[in-house]
Amino acid sequence: MKAMIATKYGSPEVLQLADVEKPTPKADEVLVQVVATAVNQADNHVLSGSLRFSTGIFKPKHPILGSDIAGVVAAVGKDVTQFQVGDAVFGDLSGQGRGGFAEYVAVPEAILVRKPGNLTFPQAAAVPMTAVTALQGLRDKGELQRGERVLINGASGGVGTFAVQIARALGGEVTAVASSQKLDMVRAIGADHVIDYKKEDFTQNGQQYDLIFDTVGNRLVAEYERALVGNGRFVTTTFLPALLWRRGSPKMVNLMAHPDRTDLLYLTQLIEAGRVVPIIDRCYPLAEVPEALRYLGEGHAQGKVIIQIAGH
Ligand SMILES: NC(=O)c1ccc[n+]([C@@H]2O[C@H](COP(=O)([O-])OP(=O)(O)OC[C@H]3O[C@@H](n4cnc5c(N)ncnc54)[C@H](OP(=O)(O)O)[C@@H]3O)[C@@H](O)[C@H]2O)c1
Structure with missing residues (x-):
């Protein structure tokens, strides 16, 4: 079968x-024929070697990257x-x-x-x-309650576009921060309010939120804190070292999301309900995964970047 392989660390x-x-x-x-997969910033992190203590010191111990799959069951273990x-x-x-990033992959049925x-x-x-990351950040770490004001920083990206919709589904009043040309899209997926980050600084405009869900990590902790109410929460999908020692109120944490089948089932319900x-x-073909990773790495994708491997 065809697969995109990484035999060493480096650029795409x-x-x-x-x-x-x-x-x-x-x-x-279960052997899955992969019809489509997505590229994630995590693939770029793994490929760069920055996670080599867990992914292999000298070269990737698993040469085929690509975390998200959607496909058809081609064979099952005894x-x-x-699944059939x-x-x-x-x-x-x-x-x-x-x-x-391959035509087929064998995976435990427990994760599908x-x-x-x-x-x-x-x-x-x-x-x-990305959707599970948004769910765990908003609902679990962020403890978002119905009627609360939530700001999504980086609302137009892979995690952000799910975060806007999930925050709405959880009952939040959503403010989405994005660049000018993406404001219509974030409104269309449910943002109640939008902020163009090129024209307005959400940490300086006097507004405060119960929860800030951040996917950009471009501000100082003190700046984010200024935009939170006293008992507010801040969750970032990036890594802010200053939060490692942070305790007390407002609660401010780095999120480390984990794959969770129960969360994926929960999201399936929201998806099937059209929410x-x-x-x-x-979308790119399998042969163009490097180009897809390069494009994603520029940091301005609108939603998700997909690899279509088979026709279905
Ligand atoms: N902790 C975890 O478990 C976990 C899980 C998944 C992802 N992540 C991390 O989360 C981050 C986001 O992932 P992603 O997949 O959403 O990335 P992405 O698809 O590349 O999206 C990034 C978004 O950030 C926006 N952006 C750039 N500069 C901005 C600014 N100054 N203000 C507001 N928005 C800005 C971009 O929008 P514009 O084009 O409008 O600028 C882009 O849409 C990455 O660092 C990724 O590694 C962490």
């Missing part, structure tokens, strides 16, 4: 399209009970060493969920990592 150019052996599912595994050949599934492989019927495969591939719709910036 080190990736090579190669012929590799098609995996055989173990007893508890102990698999929930032909089922449409999706999931996040980042807890399993990844492997999505049936693809929402109202999504295409590319739309489904957009969901797992969350993946936003796709563009």
Whole structure:
């Protein structure tokens, strides 16, 4: 089968399209024909070698990157009970060493969920990592309550477009921060208020929020804090070292999201109810994963960047 492999660390150019052996599912595994996958900033982080203490010191121990998959079950191991050949599934492989940038991948059935019927495969591939990150940040770490005012910084990106919609679904009054040309899109997906970050600084305009969900990490902790009410919460998907020692009120934390099948099932319900719709910036073929990662790495994607591997 074809796969995009990383035999060393570096920029996206080190990736090579190669012929590799098609995996055989173990007893508890499902072989998935990958129809679509997404690129995530995490793929760029892994590829750069900045996480080498967990991904392999000298080279990636799992050469096929790609966390999000949506595809069709092609074979099942003998102990698999929930899926049959032909089922449409999706999931996040980042807890399993990844492997999505390939025509097939074998994964434990325990991490897969049936693809929402109202999504295409590319739309489904957009969901797992970034939507679960937004859910865990808003609902779990951010403890968002119905009627609260929530600001999403970086609202037009992969995590941000899900965060706007999930925050609305959880009952928040949403202010979305994005660049000028993306304001209409964030309004269309549910933002009650928008701020153009090129014209207005949300940390300086006197407004305060119960929760700030941040995907950019471009401000000082004290600046974010100024925009929070006294018992507010701040959650960032980036990493702000100053928060490691932070205690007390307002609660301000770095988020480390984790793949969670229960959360993916929860999101499936919101998706099937039409309350969350993946936003796709563009699709690339498997051979152009390096270009997709380069584009994502520029940091201005509108929603998700997808790799379409098979036609369905
Ligand atoms: N902690 C975790 O578990 C976890 C999980 C997933 C992702 N992440 C991290 O979360 C971050 C965001 O991920 P992503 O997938 O959403 O990235 P992304 O798709 O590249 O989106 C980034 C967004 O940031 C916006 N942006 C850039 N500068 C901005 C500014 N000054 N003010 C407001 N918005 C600005 C961009 O919008 P414009 O084009 O409008 O500028 C872009 O849409 C990355 O650092 C990623 O590594 C962490």
